[in-house]
Amino acid sequence: MATFEDVVCPICGCLCDDIVATVEDNKIKGVKNSCSISATKFLNYHKHRLTSPLIRKNGEQVPVNLEEAVEKVAEILTNAEYPAIYGMALSSCEAQGLGVELAEEVGGVIDNQTVTCHGPTALGMHDMGMPTCTLGEVRHRADLILYWGSNVEESHPRHLRRYSVLSKGRFRKEREERKMVVIDVRKTASARPADLFIQIEQGQDYELMSALRMVLQFDEIEEESVAGIPVEKIEELAELLRNCEFGILFFGLGLTMSRGKERNIDAAISLVRDLNKWAKFSIMPMRGHYNVTGMNEVTTWQTGYPYAVDLSRGYPWYNPGETTFVDILRRGECDAALIIASDPLAHFPKDVAQNLCKIPFAVIDPHPSVTSLVADVVIPSAVTGIEAEGSAYRMDAIPLRLKKVLDPPSGIYSDEELLQMVLEKVRSMRG
Amino acid sequence: MKGFKATLLTGRSLKQGMGKEISKTSDRYKESVSICEVHPKDMEDAGLKERDVIRVTTQFGSVIVKCVPSDHIPKPGIIFIPYGPYASALIGMNTNSTGMPTFKGISAEVEPAPGEKVLDIRQLLTNLGR
Numbered sequence: 001m002a003t004f005e006d007v008v009c010p011i012c013g014c015l016c017d018d019i020v021a022t023v024e025d026n027k028i029k030g031v032k033n034s035c036s037i038s039a040t041k042f043l044n045y046h047k048h049r050l051t052s053p054l055i056r057k058n059g060e061q062v063p064v065n066l067e068e069a070v071e072k073v074a075e076i077l078t079n080a081e082y083p084a085i086y087g088m089a090l091s092s093c094e095a096q097g098l099g100v101e102l103a104e105e106v107g108g109v110i111d112n113q114t115v116t117c118h119g120p121t122a123l124g125m126h127d128m129g130m131p132t133c134t135l136g137e138v139r140h141r142a143d144l145i146l147y148w149g150s151n152v153e154e155s156h157p158r159h160l161r162r163y164s165v166l167s168k169g170r171f172r173k174e175r176e177e178r179k180m181v182v183i184d185v186r187k188t189a190s191a192r193p194a195d196l197f198i199q200i201e202q203g204q205d206y207e208l209m210s211a212l213r214m215v216l217q218f219d220e221i222e223e224e225s226v227a228g229i230p231v232e233k234i235e236e237l238a239e240l241l242r243n244c245e246f247g248i249l250f251f252g253l254g255l256t257m258s259r260g261k262e263r264n265i266d267a268a269i270s271l272v273r274d275l276n277k278w279a280k281f282s283i284m285p286m287r288g289h290y291n292v293t294g295m296n297e298v299t300t301w302q303t304g305y306p307y308a309v310d311l312s313r314g315y316p317w318y319n320p321g322e323t324t325f326v327d328i329l330r331r332g333e334c335d336a337a338l339i340i341a342s343d344p345l346a347h348f349p350k351d352v353a354q355n356l357c358k359i360p361f362a363v364i365d366p367h368p369s370v371t372s373l374v375a376d377v378v379i380p381s382a383v384t385g386i387e388a389e390g391s392a393y394r395m396d397a398i399p400l401r402l403k404k405v406l407d408p409p410s411g412i413y414s415d416e417e418l419l420q421m422v423l424e425k426v427r428s429m430r431g
Numbered sequence: 432m433k434g435f436k437a438t439l440l441t442g443r444s445l446k447q448g449m450g451k452e453i454s455k456t457s458d459r460y461k462e463s464v465s466i467c468e469v470h471p472k473d474m475e476d477a478g479l480k481e482r483d484v485i486r487v488t489t490q491f492g493s494v495i496v497k498c499v500p501s502d503h504i505p506k507p508g509i510i511f512i513p514y515g516p517y518a519s520a521l522i523g524m525n526t527n528s529t530g531m532p533t534f535k536g537i538s539a540e541v542e543p544a545p546g547e548k549v550l551d552i553r554q555l556l557t558n559l560g561r
């Protein structure tokens with residue numbers, strides 16, 4: 001029996017790096033420090049696996065050997081005019097780098113899950129910049145922690161305990177030394193530990209942020225309430241924000257997915273900028289998939305832009321709304337796709353999903369997904385962070401090393417190895 | 432039993448998070464995403480009981496799911512479906528030039544649908560054309 005300490009959990013943007021995994025007979029027997037989602041993954045990741053490469057023939061997926069599957073993927077991408085490589089928020093940075101290279105080789109679009117999570121955050125950040133910090137600074141120093149549009153307890157179950165309100169920091173040791181505010185449409189489990197919960201009308205975040213900014217400047221609001229919140233309560237909140245020493249605004253998809261989208265992010269960044277007149281204040285998006293931040297970093301190093309990069313012109317072209325995977329599918333322009341560790345048929349709007357179903361596409365994934373069930377080619381991969389090592393970026397852009405704690409099933413390779421094979425095949429086909 | 436108008440939110444849930452880690456083809460995943468959280472008052476007014484089958488319709492599509500009362504719902508007239516293929520059936524593809532479809536705050540109608548069946552994920556895919 002072997003025990004692995006400080007394993008990095010490959011699930012959410014918290015990238016908790018204190019998991020202890022006990023391994024016996026190449027199986028994980030137990031985990032410590034995991035949250036419920038993490039324990040579910042570590043103890044079940046080996047069940048329900050894709051076991052063989054598959055190619056869809058006459059509407060049925062039939063097992064093939066790896067070489068044939070890799071060749072088919074290369075053929076689909078090489079024959080396309082405007083292919084897309086999509087996903088990899090659950091892959092290592094090393095694999096992500098190869099994904100970008102592959103998109104460049106085939107002259108297509110490289111995009112990732114950012115498009116349907118914090119794409120608007122990237123847009124807001126381009127406009128405004130982002131005064132941010134690390135989770136370590138929050139843990140040790142923050143005395144006011146505001147979650148806006150984020151159900152942190154369900155999406156990032158250990159965030160509160162490891163990095164924020166309930167963590168033991170160097171300078172903020174006790175719970176009483178911090179205030180927690182939650183602003184959300186639903187009174188979720190995350191509202192329970194909050195000192196102040198503000199239930200906002202759906203889609204009126206921009207209005208509330210504008211009102212808050214006015215109150216902070218001591219401007220008078222002539223309405224009785226804004227976004228369903230009485231002005232006195234907004235004043236109470238402003239007072240709390242103004243009087244902290246180190247505040248942090250963590251925001252989730254409640255801001256990026258609602259009316260206003262990137263404008264909500266502009267407003268949030270402006271609010272934080274204003275607050276810096278009173279206190280030290282930072283802002284950070286609650287990134288979901290464990291290495292979606294890494295995908296933004298890697299795509300930026302290699303192309304200059306964080307997501308939705310069109311490489312069909314021979315140089316990188318970035319224009320979210322035009323070059324985003326959802327939009328090139330929506331307009332029916334994309335004519336082939338390689339989906340890596342992602343499930344767009346489960347998460348894209350129905351009509352966009354329908355357009356994906358009209359074109360040839362391949363999936364690389366350790367597990368069956370809604371998308372893999374009907375893909376033209378499926379290649380099973382190792383589970384990165386359990387069966388393959390690599391680098392990943394935490395939500396605060398701190399890189400951590402994912403560990404390999406046991407071997408993948410025989411004949412199963414990592415995303416990195418598989419993408420290398422596809423890239424080589426494409427290069428040999430293109431001559 | 433009568434229907435009602437509502438604003439649809441979609442989002443993460445812990446059960447969906449755990450369901451997807453078991454398997455996207457597991458019953459547990461299907462169970463976790465083919466539900467719609469409804470305010471208890473709306474349930475009562477519509478004569479709905481927990482796990483009754485309902486049809487949710489938006490201008491973009493329609494889907495059959497099971498309703499569950501939830502005290503997370505702030506007030507009558509708001510409904511919540513976890514991310515997944517059932518929620519996606521109700522989302523429009525316009526991204527307002529941002530790449531991001533509107534996943535929260537969509538006008539919807541809810542009707543009791545006794546006798547209707549919640550489709551399997553396979554059947555949903557057939558409807559997508561595969």
Ligand code: SF4
Nearest residue numbers: 009012015016035158
């Ligand atoms: S909070 Fe996220 S990273 Fe940490 S153990 Fe849970 S799922 Fe893993």
